[in-house]
Amino acid sequence: MSTTTCSTIESNNGTTLAGPELSFRVDDFVFPIAAQIHDRTATLTPLFDLAHAVYRPVDLPYQNTAPWKTTPYDRELATWARMTSTISVGAPIAIASAVQYFITINAPFPASAK
Incomplete structure (x- = not known):
């Protein structure tokens, strides 16, 4: 089991199909979403606290x-x-x-x- 904040979706032969950034935005702050992956199951947990907040204003x-x-x-x-x-x-x-x-x-x- 591993924990990550950036995940890739791969086909059966290992080709990367997508690699979305796991995050969400509240106003001008971006918070990561931790993904615990075990076999074919992913558990997503938002990290909604000041320690993980990144200030990224939108133009x-x-x-x-x-x-x-x-x-x-x-x-x-x-x-x-x-x-x-x-x-x-x-x-x-x-x-x-x-x-x-x-x-x-x-x-x-x-x-x-x-």
Whole structure:
């Protein structure tokens, strides 16, 4: 049995078919996933702690031509605008879903047919 954070998938003749990096992302941090491989079984365990966190921010599309690339303040303004627009789009959907949920759980059950 071996433990690894990078795995390869091989064919019966030993040819490497794929070699995915075993990791997941939370915001700007990447965390590894440990794989314990025994025969034809792999047990995947996420290593979700500060000791394994790697800071790897994602570049935004058109980042090199963005108007806010000149000062940190402009970048902060652009970030704030993106966040508020995301929240303003999602909030009405969340409110409508909550209202529908409470209507559903408070509605009486229909009488069963006997």
